[in-house]
Structure formats: structure tokens, C-alpha cells
Amino acid sequence: MADSTADGVERRLPTEEARELLSLVRDIARREIAPHAAEEEAAGRFPRALFALLSRSGLLGLPYAPEYGGGGQPYEVYLQVLEELAAARLTVGLGASVHTLSCHALAGFGTDEQRAAHLPAMLGGGLLGAYCLSEPSAGSDAAALRTRAVREAEGDWVIDGTKAWITHGGIADFCTVMARTGGSGARGITALLVPGDAPGLSAAPPERKMGMKGSPTAQLHFDGVRVSDDRRLGAEGQGFAIALDALDSGRLGIAACAVGLARAALDEAVGYARERRQFGRPIADFQGLRFLLADMATQVEAGRALYLEAARLRDEGRPFGRCAAMAKLFCTDAAMRVTTDAVQVLGGYGYTADFPVERYLREAKMLQIVEGTNQIQRVVIARHLVGPESR
Incomplete structure (x- = not known):
């Protein structure tokens, strides 16, 4: 259809x-x-x-x-x-x-x-969630996280530590938290569902970001936060595998958002090119600019095709992790290129806040970083192709 x-x-x-x-x-x-x-x-x-x-x-x-x-x-x-x-x-x-x-x-x-x-x-029900994996010293190396949950005699978990770069930090109604419950490495991590208003949970002031200023990103501090064992998700020690499973799907969300942002930038550039006149005619008549717009449109369509291919693999129950990493990598890099070119199409106006393309450019940069930097996506793709790195 x-x-x-x-x-x-x-x-x-x-x-x-x-x-x-x-x-x-x-x-x-x-x-x-x-x-x-x-x-x-x-x-x-x-x-x-x-x-x-x-x-x-x-x-x-x-x-x-x-x-x-x-x-x-x-x-x-x-x-x-x-x-x-x-x-x-x-x-x-x-x-x-x-x-x-x-x-x-x-x-x-x-x-x-x-x-x-x-x-x-x-x-x-109107609730808003936060996903708590990264920490100040554990970003790309998420398995090195230090936030610890200790189980007390009565069965409750007590969480201490700090999470970083948390979207909706300070305003979320619930948090899915990855915490260390065992030894070092990936096998010592467990997933816990924590209420946003739990005693001992507090947020630092939001980060002062280059873009996405309307979306709060903040550190979350866990100071003796107590949750019952019936809020443990999965088995003890399964948390890192749960986190990676979530991130494969989450990367597709970032890819789709990147295509949406790039599309908005393309629409703005096309509209401006049709209206802006120089040398007695619309600048959309000039071949150099037409080729630029054509390349931008191709990036948008190619990105959408790639994220939809990964989505269809997922929907069919087939392995999709490699394709998800490719989609996140390609779509966010494409968003960066398309928004940069949109600013160029608008010229000096594109560099001002009177038009949205300068905001799109600032926002696109963030998409290359979140939910696994694009360098990490290349690591993931290469591992699928040639296996893990030699140690």
C-alpha cells in the first residue's frame, strides 16, 4: 500500500x-x-x-x-x-x-x-521514561559502568552512583537503570526499573548543549536509592545483554529521527531556492544549486531505505544488528551533510536564527554521538564482517 x-x-x-x-x-x-x-x-x-x-x-x-x-x-x-x-x-x-x-x-x-x-x-498513561546506561567514565565502554546495586537481606536493592547524558534526566517518571550487581565486566550488570521520584534520586542541572536545548540532558545521582526485587528486569547479570538488545532497536529510532531532520532541512532549502531571486531569476534555476539539492534528496531517500530495510528484518525476526548499525551510521552522517548543505543554500540567511536550518545543523551533530558514536557503529559493522579484534 x-x-x-x-x-x-x-x-x-x-x-x-x-x-x-x-x-x-x-x-x-x-x-x-x-x-x-x-x-x-x-x-x-x-x-x-x-x-x-x-x-x-x-x-x-x-x-x-x-x-x-x-x-x-x-x-x-x-x-x-x-x-x-x-x-x-x-x-x-x-x-x-x-x-x-x-x-x-x-x-x-x-x-x-x-x-x-x-x-x-x-x-x-502519560508517563515519560529515561534510559540510564552511560556514566561519566563509561560512555562507549558501557560495560565498565560503576553504579552499583547491592541486595540487602530483606531482598531490596540499594543503588549508588551517577549516570550521565540522560535524556529526560530530572523530568522522567521512571528510569530503566543498568547497575553493577556482581563482578567487573558485562556479566556483572543487572537491569532495574526505578521510579522517577524515588528517595535518593536527584538530577544535576541540565547540560548546556550546542543544540537540542528543549530536550533536557542531565546527570542522575543515586544516593541509597532503594527498589524492591520485583523491579529487577530479567535475571541478575543479564542487564548488559538487555542493554545491547535495546540499543539495536534504539539505533533504528535515531536513524529515523535523522532522516526526519534531514528532510526538514531539504524542504526548507527547496522552498528558499524557489523563492530567492538573483540575477533576475530564482536561484533554483542555477545548475550548481540544483545538483546540490539533488544530492541532498538522494541522501534522504537512501537513509530512509536503509532504516526501513533494518526495520523489516527486525519485524521478520531475523538478525538486524549489523543493518541497524549501518542505518544509524549512514542516516546520521547524511543528516550532518544535508543540514550543512541547507545552510549553504540559504547563504548568509542560513547562518542566522531567523531560519531554522542553523538549528537543524546544530541538532544533526548530536545524532552522530548518541546511542553509540558513529565510530562505535563502524566497530560493530566491522565485527560482523571480519569478527572481533585480536587481543
Whole structure:
């Protein structure tokens, strides 16, 4: 089933329901997100009320099971929803992706009792999640994390440590936390579901970032945070494997957001080129600029094709980790190229805050870093090709 986008490009969608869902998302993006994006990003305001609307509309639980309040949608559809949200405002698309990532451990590795107790509120009850893996001294080397959870005699876990670079840090209602419960290395890590208002949990002031100023990123401090064992997700020592499983899917979310951002930059550049006149005619008439726009459009379409290929592998239950790493790498690098070229198309105007492309450029840089830097993606891809590095 095909669906025409605003630029006339035909997209394949698996069902009529998916077509209607994407239409709903575009309507929300046009009416509720895009008109306020520039002002709210400049002011550093997070649109919490908008996320409540997305939750009520069923858009924060799309790839999860309907019996727990999810949308039951394949990743092929869910990722195209993220693209639409990110094209309107990256803070919203990325926030939806991070929230979905935060629900992954419970949905995939929790017990039936845990899912029934917590997942409906997380997926459609207006809650917002945070995913807590990175630390000040454990970024790319996530298996070296130091936040520790100690089990007391009565069975509760007590967590101490600091997590870093946490999207929604300080405003999340729940956190999926990877903590060390055993020895060093990956096998000593366990996943725990922590309420956002747990005593002893506090947030540092948000990071002062180059872009994405409306999306709070902060350190989280765990000072004797106590959670019961019924909030342990999966087996003890399984946390790192759970984290990696989540990140394969999360990378696809970042890839889709990158394509949405690049598409927004391309649309702005095309619109400007049609209106801006020099030497008595629109600058869109000049071959050098036309070729630049053609290259930008090709990057957008190639990126979408790659993330959808990875999504379809995932939906079929086939290995998709290598393709997910490729999609994250290619799509975010493409977003950086396309937003840079969009600034060039607008010339001096592109370097001012009067047009959104300078914001798009600042935001694109972040996408090359989060959820595994693009250098890490190359490591992952190479390991699939030639095996692990010699020690």
C-alpha cells in the first residue's frame, strides 16, 4: 500500500491502519508541534504537555503489545512515525524514541506480572521514561559502568552512583537503570526499573548543549536509592545483554529521527531556492544549486531505505544488528551533510536564527554521538564482517 508524502514521494505502508496512523501523526505535527518548535527550542522549553497528548493518542507505545496498552505496530511503521515527529521537531522525535527505548527492558524481559503492573501506564498513561546506561567514565565502554546495586537481606536493592547524558534526566517518571550487581565486566550488570521520584534520586542541572536545548540532558545521582526485587528486569547479570538488545532497536529510532531532520532541512532549502531571486531569476534555476539539492534528496531517500530495510528484518525476526548499525551510521552522517548543505543554500540567511536550518545543523551533530558514536557503529559493522579484534 502506497502513501504520498508532502513532497510527492510514494512510501510503502503495510496496512490501511498504518496509512491512517501516519496521517494522524502528520496532522499533529503540523498543528501542535511545528508552529512552536523554533520558539520553544530557543527558550529551552521541553513540551511536556505535548508528550501527554502523544501518550493519549497512543503514539508512545506503538511497537508494543496491545494487551499492555501498546499499538501493536511493526517497526516499519513505528520508525516512519518517528521520522514525521522529528521532521517537525527533533526534541519530540528523539524524546519518543528514548521513551520507547526506556520501555524495552520491561516489555522484552519482564515477567507477565511486571508487565501487567507497570507497562500500561508507561505506554499510554502519560508517563515519560529515561534510559540510564552511560556514566561519566563509561560512555562507549558501557560495560565498565560503576553504579552499583547491592541486595540487602530483606531482598531490596540499594543503588549508588551517577549516570550521565540522560535524556529526560530530572523530568522522567521512571528510569530503566543498568547497575553493577556482581563482578567487573558485562556479566556483572543487572537491569532495574526505578521510579522517577524515588528517595535518593536527584538530577544535576541540565547540560548546556550546542543544540537540542528543549530536550533536557542531565546527570542522575543515586544516593541509597532503594527498589524492591520485583523491579529487577530479567535475571541478575543479564542487564548488559538487555542493554545491547535495546540499543539495536534504539539505533533504528535515531536513524529515523535523522532522516526526519534531514528532510526538514531539504524542504526548507527547496522552498528558499524557489523563492530567492538573483540575477533576475530564482536561484533554483542555477545548475550548481540544483545538483546540490539533488544530492541532498538522494541522501534522504537512501537513509530512509536503509532504516526501513533494518526495520523489516527486525519485524521478520531475523538478525538486524549489523543493518541497524549501518542505518544509524549512514542516516546520521547524511543528516550532518544535508543540514550543512541547507545552510549553504540559504547563504548568509542560513547562518542566522531567523531560519531554522542553523538549528537543524546544530541538532544533526548530536545524532552522530548518541546511542553509540558513529565510530562505535563502524566497530560493530566491522565485527560482523571480519569478527572481533585480536587481543
